[in-house]
Amino acid sequence: MAGIQIRKYRDDDAETVKEIFTNGLSEHVPSSFMHILKQPLTQMVLMCLFCALMASSRSFLLPILAATLFLAGTRQFVIYMLNRYIDKSFRSDLNKISEVYMQQKDSCFWVAEIDGRVVGCVACLPAARSPGCLELKRMSVRRSHRGMGIAKALCKTVADFTRDRGFPAVILYTSTVQTDAQKLYEHMGYTRLREFAIPELVGKILNFTLIEYRLDLQADGKKD
Structure with missing residues (x-):
């Protein structure tokens, strides 16, 4: 924790915050790709594609090439969806x-600063889905x-x-x-409340789910 300063956001932090947020989300491309590959629907499509091409061509080369292209296309789809979410967050x-x-x-x-360099960020605002609570948002650390204890x-x-x-x-x-x-x-004391599919059709088809967490507090003050 030594040398870490948590301070309120300033307008000159804007580009750095967006960079930290974008880079943080981009790190989830591999795990999101693997999540999609583990879904029964994806495996069924891949297997049907391989078997159909194998039966029609009677060669391993075409099915293998098609499977490779399918996997490459799936990874590009993950990148597209993440970039779409990033753009939506910017707007x-x-x-x-x-x-x-x-x-x-x-x-x-807020931003976290070390030696004058912004290395993390977080925000909160009234929770739309849980009236009377605040929602933690935009948590990311370089x-x-x-x-180093910055996220904590x-x-x-x-x-x-x-x-x-x-x-x-x-929330x-x-x-x-x-x-x-x-x-x-969970280490910080949050309780997992529920899991649910993201509202978009693609999320439901691929079983891409969100987890809702809640941290109950003992209020020491009053709202302004």
Whole structure:
């Protein structure tokens, strides 16, 4: 924890925050790809494609080539979906952090700084799906600075802010492929409430699910 400073977001942090967020999400391409490959539907399509081409061509070369292209296409699909989510996040709040988080009641955005360099970020705002609670969002730490307690410090900052505002709990959502994040939240005392498929059709078909976590707090203050 030595040398780590958690401070409120400033407008000149904008590009760095977006870079940290983008790089953090991009790291989940391999795990998301493997998740899709493990789904019965994916395996069935791949097997049917291989068998059909094997029967029609009576050669191993064409089925193997087709399977390779299918796998490459699946990986590109994962990248496309992640980039789509990143773009959506930019439009919804990361292109206007001050407006969404710093100028609104019961909302805030923080960055973690070491030696003047921003290495992590986190935010919170009133939870849309859990009225009366705050939601932790946009948690990300540079890969080069993990294992230093930065994520724990950012989680604690949100919990303290939520408690000081008089809210009973912090809510957050993470995906099933973000296993390190799950371990962190559970270590910080969050309770896993439920799993549910992302609302988009593709998410339901591929069984890509989100996990809802809750951290109950003992309020020491009152809302302004």
